[in-house]
Amino acid sequence: MELFLARLFDGLSSGATYAVIAVALVLIYKATTLINFAQGELAMLGSFFAYILAIEQGIPLYLAIVLAMLLSAVLAAGMERVLIRPFDPADHLPLVIITLGLFLVINAVAGMIWGFDPRSFPRMFPEGDVWSMGIARLRWYTVGTMATVLILLVLLTLLLKKTKVGLAFRAVSSNLESSGLVGVRAGPTLQFGWMLATAVGTLAGALFVADPFRQLDPTWAQRVLIFAAAAAVLGGLDSLWGALAGGIILGLVESMVVGYVDWIPNQMGLAAAVVTIIIVLLIRPNGLFGSKAVERV
Amino acid sequence: MSEPRHITEGTTAHKVYRWVPWAIFAFVALSAPFWAVHTPAFSIGESTLTFSLGNLNHAVAYMVGVLGLGILVGYNGQISLGNSFFMGIGGYLTATLVTDDGWSYLATLLVVLPVCFIVGMLVGLPALRIKGLYLALTTLGLAAVFPSIVRMEQLRDRTGGANGKRIESDLDAPDWVPLDTMSDVLSGIPLVGEWAFGEGGVSGREADAIWVYFLLAVLTIAAFWVARNLIYSRPGRSIIAIRDNETGAAVNGVNVPMTKTLTFGFSAMLGGLSGTMYAMAIGFVAPDVFGINLAIFLIVGLVVGGVGTLSGAVIGGIVIVFVPVWAAQIQSVPGVPERFLRGPTGTFFLGVLLIILTFFLPGGIVYGVRKIRARFVQVVPDREVAGGDEIVVAAGDATGGKMSRHGGGSALEVDEDVLDPDGTEHGAAPDAVPASAQQPNQGEPT
Helix, strand or coil: CHHHHHHHHHHHHHHHHHHHHHHHHHHHHHHHCCCCCCHHHHHHHHHHHHHHHHHHCCCCHHHHHHHHHHHHHHHHHHHHHHHHCCCCCCCHHHHHHHHHHHHHHHHHHHHHHHCCCCECCCCCCCCCEEEEECCEEEEHHHHHHHHHHHHHHHHHHHHHHHCHHHHHHHHHHHCHHHHHHCCCCHHHHHHHHHHHHHHHHHHHHHHHHCCCCCCECCCHHHHHHHHHHHHHHHHCCCCHHHHHHHHHHHHHHHHHHHHHCCCCCHHHHHHHHHHHHHHHHHHCCCCCCCCCCCCCC | CCCCEEEECCCHHHHHHHHHHHHHHHHHHHHHHHHHCCCCEEEECCEEEECCHHHHHHHHHHHHHHHHHHHHHHHCCCCCCCHHHHHHHHHHHHHHHHHHHCCCHHHHHHHHHHHHHHHHHHHHCHHHCCCHHHHHHHHHHHHHHHHHHHHCHHHHHHHCHHHCEECCCCCCCCCCCCHHHHHHHHHCCCCCHHHHHCCCCCCHHHHHHHHHHHHHHHHHHHHHHHHHHHHCCHHHHHHHHHHHCHHHHHHCCCCHHHHHHHHHHHHHHHHHHHHHHHHHHHCEECHHHHCHHHHHHHHHHHHHHCCCCCCHHHHHHHHHHHHHHHHHHCCCCCCCCHHHHCCCHHHHHHHHHHHHHHHHCCCHHHHHHHHHHHHHEEEECCHHHHCHHHEECCCCCCCCCCCEECCHHHHHHCCHHHHCCCCCCCCCCHHHCCHHHHCCCCCCCC
C-alpha cells in the first residue's frame, strides 16, 4: 500500500509537469495544426531565464518566473513573425524542419551560454510533505504543481472562452479562411498563440526543474518533450483538459510500469511513452478528448 | 545575363558535358584518402581546421544514412525522424557480432540488412495509419528511445551499456591492393602532387585507414546504385507517385500500403548499412551517438544536400560530419566570448544552416547548383534523331538542361515547371520540388 501510494504520488508529480508542457504543445497545435518540436527546448530556455533572473539578478522567484514568461513570450512573438509566418501553414515539412532547426539552435545556444553543469533551481514550494505514510510522501511540490496546473487551465479556458482575443484564437483555429473573411487578422492571432504557448512552456519548465529531485541543465527537455507529446496525443492534440488527463495518465503509467515490472529498467519510462503514442494513434487517433478530424478526399 | 549555351544531345560537346564532371568526381573520390591521410590543415585566423581521414570515413558512412532517409522523406513523402534508430541497430549488431562472435565486418551485413529491413517494415506498418506530423513525432520518439534500449542492464554484455562498445577487430589492408603504388602515382603529379599527397608511399596504419575508406566507398557506391535503380524503375515511380498524390497513386493502380511499407523497410536497411559503416569507420559505438541529435542531423544533411535528390546525400553526409568538427576547432572569433566557442557550436551551426536553407534554398545545394548550371549550359535534343514535332524542349529547365522527350499524346503531361521559361521559379517548399527535379540527371554524380 505504501509502495503503491509512493508510486501514485510520484506519477502525479511528474504527470502534472508533463501536462503543462503538453498544454503548450496543444496551444500551438490548436492554432496552427503544427507540432512544435522546439517546445521542449523553449521550456528549457524559459527555465534558464527564470533561474538567471532569480539567482543572478536577485529578483523574488515568483516575480522572476512571471518576468521569464513575458520575456519568452516576446521571444516567441519574434520567432513566429520571422521564422514561422512566411510559410504556408498547410505545408508541414518546411515547418517541421524549421522547428527542428530551432530545437538544435536553442539547445546549442543554452549549452554555449550556460554550459552543461547541473544547477539546482530555487524551491517554488515549501520543502517537506503535506501528508506521509512510511515511504509514501505527498510532497508540497506535488500539491503545488497540481494546483498550478489546475489554475493555469482554468485561466486558459476563461481566456479562450470569455475574451475577444480568445474568440479570435478559436475562430482562427477552427477555420483560417472563414475567420479572415469575418475580419479576424490571422497573423497576429497566431502570433498570440505562440506567445501564450511559450509563456506556458516557461512556467512548465520552471515547475519541472523546481522539483528538488531534479536539476537544471540544457538537456533536461529532450526526454520531457517526448513525454509531453505523448501526453498531448493521448489527451487529444486539440484539447487543453485532455492534455492534463494525458499527462497524469502518462506519469502514472511511467511510475507504475517502471516500479512494478521488475525487468523493465528505469530509463524505459520513455519507451512506455513512445508505445503510448503509437497505440493511441493507431487505435484512437483523436486521443481521449480530441475532436474528430474528418479527412475529405 | 547572356544567353545560355545550347548543347545538342549526342554531340561530342554533350558527351564532354556529361562525363567530365563524373571523371572529376571519380578522381576526387579516389585521391581524397591519400590527401586526407596526411590530415591537411587550414588556418583561419587563430584557428586551424583539419581534414582527417577518420572524419572523411565517418562522413562516407553518414552519406548512406542520409540517402536512406532521403528515399523515405524526399521520394516517398513520409516525414520520418527515426532513421538514427536503424543506424543504431546496424552499428550495434555489427559491433557485437564482430567483437563477441568473431565475425568479419562485411559478414555482419548478412544479419544487419535483413534485420533492419524487417524492423523497418514493422515500423512502417503503423505508419500506414500514422501520417505527416504524427509520424514525425512517433519516429522522433523511436530515435529518443534507442539510447535507453542499449543502456539496458539485460543487454549490457552485448552492448557495453552506457560506456559504449569498442570493436576489437582491425580492418587490415590486404597485400594485393596497390595502395603504395597509387600514392606514388598521385604524388608524382606535376606541380601539386607532392604538396597535396606527400612523398608517396603509405605506412601500415595509413594503409589500413585508406583501405577502410575504399571498403566504405564500395559499399556507398553500391547503396547509391541500388537506390538510383530503385527510384528510376517502376517501383520508384510508384514511390514518387505516393508522395505527389496518394489518392491519385492508388487510383492508378499503385499498391499504396505495400509500397509505403517496403519503402520504409528499404530506407531502414540503408540506415542499418550506414550504422555498420559507422562501426567500420570509427571502431566504437556508444548509446548517445545514435540519439535524437543524430536523427535531426540526418534531416539537416537531407535538407542541405537537397530533398528529393540522391546526390544531395553525398553533400549531406559531409556537412553533418565536418561542420561540427570544424566548429569545434574554431578557437576564437572576434567579439565572441571564448567560452561560447567551447560549447556545442557544431549543433548551433547545423541548426542555423537548417533554418537558412529552408528559407533561401529549399531545394538544397544540389538544386542550387543545377539552377546555376542551367544559366550557362542547356542540353537540347537532337531534332533529327528524335523526330521533330513530338519533342518538348525544356527551354530553361533548371534541372541542368535535362530535356524532356515525350512520345505522341504523352506530350500533354509535361510538368509545367519544365516549361517554365526562365527556369528560376520553383516550389518554395522542399517537398514541393517539381517532379522534373527528380529526373535522372546523368551529368551529376549521384
